[in-house]
Amino acid sequence: MNAWFQGGHSFPSGEVTLQASFVTPFIVHYGRRYPAVWALELLPLYDGIARMKSHAHWQTDVLGGWALGTAVGYLTTTWETPVSVMILPHGLAIGLSKRF
Secondary structure (H helix, E strand, C coil): CCCCCCCCCCCCCHHHHHHHHHHHHHHHHHCCCCHHHHHHHHHHHHHHHHHHHCCCCCHHHHHHHHHHHHHHHHHHHHCCCCEEEEEECCEEEEEECCCC
16 A cells, blocks of 8 residues: 555644644753753654554654754744744735834
């Protein structure tokens, strides 16, 4: 059974992306002072393993989701200019916020 090209829309794993983007800001802010905060990385790891064991995602979906979530979490934490992104029913809205 070759399920690879059957038209699934699972890349990247949204669940793992959400977990990684949620824990990354905590790690960026507190990781140097409190090394135990790095244990938060177990949440996306656990979620990724669960998604693969339940045959909901491929390993590449999980790794892609982890990479995307970590990148988004890191960039939104370290950027000087806050960026707002809203996913709408028929599109995407991106806004910048600046105080003078």
